[in-house]
Amino acid sequence: MISSDIFTDPSLYTRDVLSFCTTDVVGIRQWLEQLPTSQLGDTSKLLFNALIEISELNIEAEVKFNMMQVLHLPIEQVLVFFTQNVMDEIPFTSHHHENILDLIQQFRCYIIRIYSDVVLNIHLKTSDSKLPFCFAKKQRKFRKLRALSSYLALEQLSLLKRHQLTLYKESLMGQWQMTHTLFRSALKHKYHQINIKSCQPQFAHSQNNVTNIASLYKQITLLDILNTQQVRPNEIYALYQCSFEWVSYIQFSLKETLYTRYFIDLTVDAPPRLQQFHTQERHKLCIYMEINPLLQHINLANLPGDKNLSATEKKYLSPSLIFHLLNTLNYPSERRYQRYNFSSSIQITFGLDNAYHYLTNSKAFKLVVKKNEKFDLLMTDQYQAVYTRPKELPRLYQCNILDISVNGYRMHWTKNTAPVGLHVEEFILVQENNQSPWRGGAIRWIKQLPNDQVEFGVEILSQELIPCRVTDDQSDQKTSNDYAALLIRKQDLLNEPSFSIIVPNSKIFQENKNIDVNLNAQAIKIYLTTAKLVNHGFAQFNFKVLNAEDQKILNSFISQYAKSRNNLDLWDGLK
DSSP: OOOTTTTTSOOOOOBSSOSSSOSSHHHHHHHHHTSOTTOHHHHHHHHHHHHHHHHTBOSOHHHHHHHHHHHHHHHHHHHHHHHHHHGGGOSSOOHHHHHHHHHHHHHHHHHHHHHHHHHHHHHHHHTOTTOOGGGGGGHHHHHHHHHHHHHHHHHHHHHHHHHHHHTTBOOOTTHHHHHHHHHHHHHHTTOTTOOHHHHOTTOOOOOOSOOSHHHHHHHHHHHHHHOOSOSOHHHHHHHHHHHHHHGGGOEEESSOOTTOOEEEETTSSOOOEEGGGOOSSOOSSEEEEEOHHHHHHHHHHTSTTOTTOOHHHHHHOOHHHHHHHHHHHSOOOOOSSOOEEEEEEEEEEESHHHHHHHHTTSOEEEEEEOOOSSTTOOOGGGEEEEEEOOSSOOOOEEEEEEEEETTEEEEEEOSSSOOTTOOTTOEEEEESSTTSOOEEEEEEEEEEOGGGOEEEEEEEEESOEEEEEEEETTSOTTTOOOEEEEEEEEOOSSSOOEEEEEEESSTTSOTTEEEEEEETTEEEEEEEEEEEEEOSSEEEEEEEESSHHHHHHHHHHHHHHHHTTTTTHHHHTTO
16 A cells, blocks of 8 residues: 655655666666566566665666656556556456556556656756856756656656546645645746657657646646546546646636636645635745636537537537536535535445335346237236346445435445445435435535545435336337336426436437336336436436326326335235
């Protein structure tokens, strides 16, 4: 496990030589040629140990930089492989994956430390006023080396920030201070706008499309601003890809203006903060961020036709992400409902399938529908229902409530390993006690805390949940699958009850499409109209019943279920 003080502990140079090869570039190259490329685990371990030893070397900054240049690309290839093959399976699938994800962070942190140490050592060497006159000839060379090292350290800080956001983790202690220090040094010595590619064309390690330190710093701050713990890991990746273009819309200034939205105190270990929360006494080393140009660009991108979107934005931006951006870049709105302190435990389970099991008194249900060509002839003997008890009941978890609002909960997961279903936008079923009704909702945000604990927010969608099964009415009945679904009933004081349906988020279920809803061995046809909510794990649609006979069946089913909701007699009768 990486130390939480890796960015705050002073560097200790306790080595004069490397244990695994000669202490020079040639030795590193020869050692790399002998690595077991077919054994990724052994290779990554050897590379990581090499990083640790190089960080401890007491050698000239230029030699250390050149050694890192040789080592950097093989390390990046290993990290890219780990990222591509593990990140899709997060969050929280196994201890093995957790260890790999932690290893990625450790690699990034050590690379940052080594490059930032190079910057510091060059600064100490060039700031000595008693240096001989002939040393001035080397100043240009050191300036270039310092710019390259600063860029590489900030690039790793950007990748580390993306990695942490994907895992819902906070920044490490001293991480922001390290970021600010590197940028301050670049500002002071006026190399923050140098084009790194033109500075060293052979520079091949960079994954970034941004070419200077100022843009990299903007990217890191922008990623933090756009993070609200309310987007999924794949959406963090999408924002990261778009951020390469968006940095051009971010403006920094040394003076506060009417358009200033955020300010950054370069002397403290903290991210950008909203201007409305600043104290009156500002440190002189503050810079101010204007994001209005980016907000205007996203507003234009939201127009019909996507004419103002770049190829990257068209590829990665979904309507929900554009909505997230517009919400985030505007001043945060007041909470819709006030939160109230409430300490208690609650039962939870994740996903539509698990919710279906508990709402039907834990009966697994499979309906095979045999239709005549004329669907309107609904006869009981046309349907064969098969009911089986599952081998293992879906997992119920106990979780702590931190506070509540009219429409949701803030919860705290205290165990070491979070459950598999804990994803942003996942459907969740909650029950405060055995006598209270089940309520259905969606996980809106997740925040990982120290010691592997997790805090997350749940928005309740309804407590009037009616389980059913759905199939695509266009599918072949011999091969079609049915899916767990929930009918949602909402009662308005002034209007008739309204209904919607929650189904898996699949291409099978889309707007303007007919589907079959199976109710207690009877089937009705409905027409999906508008999508009220489209999440990664499920979608909620308004719908219309296609004929009067089906409407009677639906009304009767809902009436029966409402009467027997407390003891679920309806489902007991299906044994």
